[in-house]
Amino acid sequence: MILDFDNDFRINPGTLATCSTTKANNAGDIAGVWAACGPGAPTGSNAYLSTQVAPTGFGCTANPCVSGQATGFPAINACTLVFNGPNNAQNQRTITLYARAMSESQCLSNPATNHNGTTNVVLSGKLTASPQAGFGRRLTVTDIEQSPLPLIDFYAYVKRGSYFQARCPAGTSPWRLRVRWIFSGTGQADDTGASSRACS
Numbered sequence: 001m002i003l004d005f006d007n008d009f010r011i012n013p014g015t016l017a018t019c020s021t022t023k024a025n026n027a028g029d030i031a032g033v034w035a036a037c038g039p040g041a042p043t044g045s046n047a048y049l050s051t052q053v054a055p056t057g058f059g060c061t062a063n064p065c066v067s068g069q070a071t072g073f074p075a076i077n078a079c080t081l082v083f084n085g086p087n088n089a090q091n092q093r094t095i096t097l098y099a100r101a102m103s104e105s106q107c108l109s110n111p112a113t114n115h116n117g118t119t120n121v122v123l124s125g126k127l128t129a130s131p132q133a134g135f136g137r138r139l140t141v142t143d144i145e146q147s148p149l150p151l152i153d154f155y156a157y158v159k160r161g162s163y164f165q166a167r168c169p170a171g172t173s174p175w176r177l178r179v180r181w182i183f184s185g186t187g188q189a190d191d192t193g194a195s196s197r198a199c200s
Helices: 021-026 030-037 104-108
Strands: 002-006 009-011 054-059 076-085 093-101 119-129 135-141 164-166 175-181 191-197
Touching (some): 002 009, 030 076, 076 104, 076 119
Antiparallel strands (some): 002 175, 054 076, 076 093, 093 119, 175 191
């Protein structure tokens, strides 16, 4: 999955703490990752980038998944948390995406004491410059079709201090977002999409 962000957006991690995919996965449930990488972590270790835990339709237990369903298998809800990730081997900034499968209502429990769910999916997204004209940054997340849960829909909230910034451009240029889904199966064309909204 590739997301290109308008060049009027800026990502500014500053000196925020980081949380690796290994640390997030080893933390176990939401309460564990909250204590290891989030607001419950020791001073200087809070890498949390969200305003809240995001309920999300995540995957299914068999392929093919079509409109949130696979034959005989329902879509699986999960709860998503987003963390500032460490630089990778190429010295590129990353974002750690943590999801835990459970019912949507269970996502609303206090994250500091939320031990619901049984399965984690932890992904790493790398942040690079976008090669697309008019876009500034690119987020690339790989292995989204892999087990234990292939990704169908993904929702997350990102807001912490000045981590994500936007400016209103001169004139009437809108803010734009471009997405490209690359499938691992043979004979499957890439899906693309784009959205925009007026600066506000």
